Amino acid sequence: xxxxxxxxxxxxxxxxxxxxxxxxxxxxxxxxxxxxxxxxxxxxxxxxxxxxxxxxxxxxxxxxxxxxxxxxxxxxxxxxxxxxxxxxxxxxxxxxxxxxxxxxxxxxxxxxxxxxxxxxxxxxxxxxxxxxxxxxxxxxxxxxxxxxxxxxxxxxxxxxxxxxxxxxxxxxxxxxxxxxxxxxxxxxxxxxxxxxxxxxxxxxxxxxxxxxxxxxxxxxxxxxxxxxxxxxxxxxxxxxxxxxxxxxxxxxxxxxxxxxxxxxxxxxxxxxxxxx
Amino acid sequence: xxxxxxxxxxxxxxxxxxxxxxxxxxxxxxxxxxxxxxxxxxxxxxxxxxxxxxxxxxxxxxxxxxxxxxxxxxxxxxxxxxxxxxxxxxxxxxxxxxxxxxxxxxxxxxxxxxxxxxxxxxxxxxxxxxxxxxxxxxxxxxxxxxxxxxxxxxxxxxxxxxxxxxxxxxxxxxxxxxxxxxxxxxxxxxxxxxxxxxxxxxxxxxxxxxxxxxxxxxxxxxxxxxxxxxxxxxxxxxxxxxxxxxxxxxxxxxxxxxxxxxxxxxxxxxxxxxxxxxxxxxxxxxxxxxxxxxxxxxxxxxxxxxxxxxxxxxxxxxxxxxxxxxxxxxxxxxxxxxxxxxxxxxxxxxxxxxxxxxxxxxxxxxxxxxxxxxxxxxxxxxxxxxxxxxxxxxxxxxxxxxxxxxxxxxxxxxxxxxxxxxxxxxxxxxxxxxxxxxxxxxxxxxxxxxxxxxxxxxxxxxxxxxxxxxxxxxxxxxxxxxxxxxxxxxxxxxxxxxxxxxxxxxxxxxxxxxxxxxxxxxxxxxxxxxxxxxxxxxxxxxxxxxxxxxxxxx
Numbered sequence: 001x002x003x004x005x006x007x008x009x010x011x012x013x014x015x016x017x018x019x020x021x022x023x024x025x026x027x028x029x030x031x032x033x034x035x036x037x038x039x040x041x042x043x044x045x046x047x048x049x050x051x052x053x054x055x056x057x058x059x060x061x062x063x064x065x066x067x068x069x070x071x072x073x074x075x076x077x078x079x080x081x082x083x084x085x086x087x088x089x090x091x092x093x094x095x096x097x098x099x100x101x102x103x104x105x106x107x108x109x110x111x112x113x114x115x116x117x118x119x120x121x122x123x124x125x126x127x128x129x130x131x132x133x134x135x136x137x138x139x140x141x142x143x144x145x146x147x148x149x150x151x152x153x154x155x156x157x158x159x160x161x162x163x164x165x166x167x168x169x170x171x172x173x174x175x176x177x178x179x180x181x182x183x184x185x186x187x188x189x190x191x192x193x194x195x196x197x198x199x200x201x202x203x204x205x206x207x208x209x210x211x212x213x214x215x216x217x218x219x220x221x222x223x224x225x226x227x228x229x230x231x232x233x234x235x236x237x238x239x240x241x242x243x244x245x246x247x248x249x250x251x252x253x254x255x256x257x258x259x260x261x262x263x264x265x266x267x268x269x270x271x272x273x274x275x276x
Numbered sequence: 277x278x279x280x281x282x283x284x285x286x287x288x289x290x291x292x293x294x295x296x297x298x299x300x301x302x303x304x305x306x307x308x309x310x311x312x313x314x315x316x317x318x319x320x321x322x323x324x325x326x327x328x329x330x331x332x333x334x335x336x337x338x339x340x341x342x343x344x345x346x347x348x349x350x351x352x353x354x355x356x357x358x359x360x361x362x363x364x365x366x367x368x369x370x371x372x373x374x375x376x377x378x379x380x381x382x383x384x385x386x387x388x389x390x391x392x393x394x395x396x397x398x399x400x401x402x403x404x405x406x407x408x409x410x411x412x413x414x415x416x417x418x419x420x421x422x423x424x425x426x427x428x429x430x431x432x433x434x435x436x437x438x439x440x441x442x443x444x445x446x447x448x449x450x451x452x453x454x455x456x457x458x459x460x461x462x463x464x465x466x467x468x469x470x471x472x473x474x475x476x477x478x479x480x481x482x483x484x485x486x487x488x489x490x491x492x493x494x495x496x497x498x499x500x501x502x503x504x505x506x507x508x509x510x511x512x513x514x515x516x517x518x519x520x521x522x523x524x525x526x527x528x529x530x531x532x533x534x535x536x537x538x539x540x541x542x543x544x545x546x547x548x549x550x551x552x553x554x555x556x557x558x559x560x561x562x563x564x565x566x567x568x569x570x571x572x573x574x575x576x577x578x579x580x581x582x583x584x585x586x587x588x589x590x591x592x593x594x595x596x597x598x599x600x601x602x603x604x605x606x607x608x609x610x611x612x613x614x615x616x617x618x619x620x621x622x623x624x625x626x627x628x629x630x631x632x633x634x635x636x637x638x639x640x641x642x643x644x645x646x647x648x649x650x651x652x653x654x655x656x657x658x659x660x661x662x663x664x665x666x667x668x669x670x671x672x673x674x675x676x677x678x679x680x681x682x683x684x685x686x687x688x689x690x691x692x693x694x695x696x697x698x699x700x701x702x703x704x705x706x707x708x709x710x711x712x713x714x715x716x717x718x719x720x721x722x723x724x725x726x727x728x729x730x731x732x733x734x735x736x737x738x739x740x741x742x743x744x745x746x747x748x749x750x751x752x753x754x755x756x757x758x759x760x761x762x763x764x765x766x767x768x769x770x771x772x773x774x775x776x777x778x779x780x781x782x783x784x785x786x787x788x789x790x791x792x793x794x795x796x797x798x799x800x801x802x803x804x805x806x807x808x809x810x811x812x813x814x815x816x817x818x819x820x821x822x823x824x825x826x827x828x829x830x
Contacts, residue, residue: 168667175626176685176737177655187670194672 011266018262025256028075038066040073040226049242059244061234067245071252074226078253081141081227082208086200088146089153089207096150097157098189101165112158115151123148124210131219141220145210149203156199160192167191198268205260212253228253294319295462295493296341300354303336303345303517310336312517318510320461323484323494325508325525327501327540329752333517338466338497342381343371359461376403380455382448384467389451390439396423396450397435403457422453426483444614445476452483463487466497473613473779478823481507499752501544502782502825505529513537529827543757544827545786547809553764554757554786563764566771568605568789572639574741574773575602575658579634580624582617582797595620595631596797602741607767607774609788609805611781613820617797618777622745625775626660627651639740656685659734663746665726669718675729676700676714682736703732707762724755731762735770743775748783760787781824785809793817 028035044064052059058067100111118126127144134140164170165188173183208228214220215229216236223230228249235245294317303311311333318324328334339345341356343366356363358378366374375381380403383389390399401419404410410418416435423431426449439447448468455463465484469477484507488494498504504511504525511528513521513536521534532538543554553561582595595617602608612618623629625636627644636644638658643651662668669678679700683690690696701711707728718726727747734742744763748756764787766772778784784791784805791808793801793816801814812818 168662168664169670171628172660172662172668172733173670175628175655175660176682177652178685179652190672191670 014262015266018259018266021255021259022263025075025079025259028072029079030076032073032075036066036069036072038069040065040070041224042066042069049238049245051242052244052248058248059242061242061245062238067231067248070226070231071228071249074228074231074249077138077221077225078208078211078228081138081145081211081221082204084142085145085149085207085211086203088142089148089150089203090196090200092147092150093153093157094189094193097154097159098161098184098192100154101158101161102184108158111154115154118151119155123151124213127210127214128217128219131214136214136219136222138221141211141214144214145207148210149207153196153199153203156196157192160195161188164188164192195271198264198271201264201267202261205257205264208260209253209257295359296495297355297357298341298353299356300352301337301340301356302352303333303340304350304352305348310517311340314512314514314517314519316510316512316519316522318462318493318495320493321488321491322509323488323496323507324510324512325496325498325504326512326514327498327504328514329499329540329754331516332514334497334514335466337514338381338464338495341464341495342375342379343368344381372406376455376460377407377458378460378462380458380460380463382452382455382463382465382468384470390447392438392440394438395435396437396439396442399439400435400450400454400457402454407458409458418457419453422457423450426450426453426456427479428453445472445479448472448476448480449483452480456487460492462493462495464495464497467499468496469503470498470500474781474820474823475613477503477825481825500825501529501541501753502827505827506825513540540753541827543753544782545757545760545780546782546827547785547806549786550805553761555754555761564768566605566768568603570603572604573601573637574604574639575600575625575775576637576640577601577621577625577634578637580621580631580636581633582620582624582629583632594797595624597634598792598794598797598799599634600792600799600802602773602775604740604773605767605771606789607776607787609776609778609784609791610794611778611784611791611820612794613779615796616794618779618794619745620797621794622660622743622775622777626658626743627655656687656737657739657741659737659739659742661727661730661734661742661744661747663749665723665730666718668730669726671717671719674715674717675704675721678718678729678733679703679714679736682733686737688738699736703736704729706735706766707732708758722755723751724759727751727759728762731759731766735766735772739772741773741775743777745777746779747776749778749780756783763787781809781820793820 042065044060047060047064048062050056050060050064056066056068058071060066096111100108127148130144130147131140170183170187173187211220212229212232215227216233218233220229221227223234231249232246232253235249238245297317299315300313301311301315302309302313314337316324326334326337336345340351345351353364390396397416397419400422401415404415404418409415420431420435423434428434428446428449434442434446439450442450452468463484468484469480472480481503484494484496496504496507508525510523511525512519513528513534515536521528521532521537528537529541532541542556545554551563553563577598577600580595580598581593583591583593585591598621600608610618610621620629624631624644627636631644638654643654676697680690680696683696683699690699700714704711704713709725709728713721713725718729721729747763748759751759760783763774767774774787776784776787788805791802791805792799793808793814795816801808801812801817808817809821812821
């Protein structure tokens with residue numbers, strides 16, 4: 001499909017802005033020192049709780065640490081949790097969804113029922129449960145958010161695999177004498193996953209929001225980590241006196257989620273436009 | 277209005293005033309002109325057939341005559357006069373008044389033309405409702421009468437059903453019933469019998485002929501010259517938006533003056549074209565057959581039976597005790613209408629489906645009885661070509677990748693990338709395509725080219741048998757001729773055997789050495805092609821052949 005340029009969908013200015021913001025976030029995650037010269041743990045008690053200014057665009061926290069520097073240095077962790085959680089949920093979803101669709105029968109019924117049950121209670125609740133059992137840490141955040149968002153993906157994977165399984169090219173590949181594993185690897189999985197690319201992009205933003213929510217509840221990455229949700233949690237105590245500590249990291253989370261969603265939607269339209 | 281009310285006896289005279297007259301009709305979509313100044317006329321009690329291949333502009337012409345050209349179209353005509361009224365520049369409101377009452381329109385695909393959520397009776401009575409005829413009960417009664425008049429059995433029951441519950445033939449008849457609900461003086465039918473079985477097609481054509489006898493004018497749009505030969509008084513042949521030849525049906529079809537019409541007529545496969553190539557240069561080219569070796573059975577089907585158990589726990593036998601042998605270098609045709617079990621038989625022969633009973637031998641060795649894993653290494657010895665080649669290609673793959681993948685399953689897998697590429701190019705050349713197709717996606721190819729790539733893929737692992745499941749059914753007649761020629765050329769060159777499945781009796785007669793006629797899962801007749809066609813023994817075969825519209829008298 002790469003040969004078909006989806007020229008019909010023009011790039012909207014909003015998409016460009018979203019793309020630029022996401023690119024900036026990725027740079028912050030990979031090489032935070034390019035965007036800020038400070039260190040996130042630099043304590044400066046004389047400048048504690050300073051309002052946003054030219055020298056501290058996001059202000060400082062109760063220990064005088066520069067908030068912008070902390071946000072930038074926290075990006076890697078937040079993005080990592082988002083990507084990791086999406087990875088975990090996709091991996092689980094592919095296994096469950098594909099097994100259900102390919103094996104069929106009782107297995108399909110059982111998996112589908114399990115998915116329906118997990119659907120019935122909110123993903124965040126499922127994540128909370130896991131954290132409650134295993135205690136807060138980066139790993140539990142990834143696993144908890146990953147498992148929480150898995151059922152939706154699993155159902156989509158199952159539907160896609162079922163649809164692709166019926167297609168002519170799968171039968172053609174079997175007729176040529178390819179093994180079931182080769183057919184799965186070369187044709188079934190890639191074609192089933194193609195429409196999910198956009199959905200996954202949307203999911204990354206969602207995962208970051210959920211990971212931040214966990215941290216905000218004190219169930220995510222523990223302070224003094226500059227993870228976005230943890231910053232939000234820490235700033236909560238000063239919300240009446242130093243609003244920027246909670247509001248600004250919150251805005252960054254919201255902005256990132258919106259940017260990723262915008263990109264995902266644009267990708268979705270393009271993929272759908274390109275599919276004949 | 278005079279023409280519409282003329283007595284039928286008078287109308288039969290050719291000089292009758294035309295009901296519809298079109299002059300210099302042009303239709304543009306953007307800067308692409310798809311209809312380029314066509315002119316024609318049709319009189320009451322007459323049938324004008326517009327024939328042409330896909331992209332000729334025939335359907336756009338038909339739609340323009342009912343004001344449904346579509347958004348983005350620019351229609352321009354010197355004259356479109358219907359019963360003396362000028363239709364050029366008609367408003368949408370005026371068109372709505374004309375459609376149904378003055379001009380009935382029958383579309384090809386009844387499944388999409390009928391609203392799936394409404395009852396058939398309501399759909400049939402829709403023109404009555406729109407034009408405010410009768411009350412609800414009267415309309416319902418009239419719908420049943422209409423369904424009855426178009427030969428729908430149990431019209432009271434059918435009227436209460438929804439379109440998806442009806443077979444293709446019944447849906448098409450319901451659509452015609454709807455088009456004639458107000459008995460309009462002009463009926464436009466766009467490919468009304470395409471996708472229908474021959475026996476159903478015959479019924480639908482009878483219905484249109486009956487309307488014609490009642491003095492209605494008919495414009496029949498079709499790609500099928502045999503259908504046209506049966507119905508039309510006048511024929512207009514369209515190509516690239518222009519009418520290349522126009523005149524009385526007998527003259528156009530028997531003494532065509534334009535070379536395109538001649539080529540179209542030559543391309544129709546039938547008993548007359550057996551043993552010849554369909555695409556002719558200056559003269560008829562006879563096939564030079566590779567000998568058929570009757571001592572070598574490449575495919576041997578013994579008592580194949582397939583039973584499906586439905587959700588209602590009722591067993592349905594879709595293939596019932598089917599046996600046949602296919603010899604080396606031979607073509608065995610399986611012909612039957614939809615639901616006859618011919619495709620299921622093909623899938624069992626390919627061992628993509630397990631038979632409930634019976635066995636298939638490939639080269640005198642077990643085939644269907646083997647386990648899946650055992651079969652895998654032998655799969656390359658039997659190839660397959662489908663009706664819809666596009667869906668049989670992975671949408672992410674280029675033509676080159678498809679061919680290289682198939683080569684790798686063969687007896688001599690390419691040892692290097694260069695060799696793989698060279699052999700893929702050779703395969704393309706074998707099917708008449710250039711090396712430049714290698715990098716492209718199958719989606720970018722035309723229907724005929726796609727089928728050529730599918731044939732190249734089937735040939736890649738060097739099989740001795742190829743199962744062809746309706747390989748030319750979706751193609752235009754001239755493209756169909758090219759693909760059939762390619763298949764026969766390859767057989768003459770490579771000595772490959774074909775199990776050839778088709779619903780098209782002409783195609784089957786053209787390519788097959790022997791024929792199996794299937795009905796309701798059973799083989800009702802089998803024998804050499806000429807015997808089956810000239811001296812059909814079974815009543816069903818006789819009925820099929822009677823229903824078949826013919827281009828030329830035998």
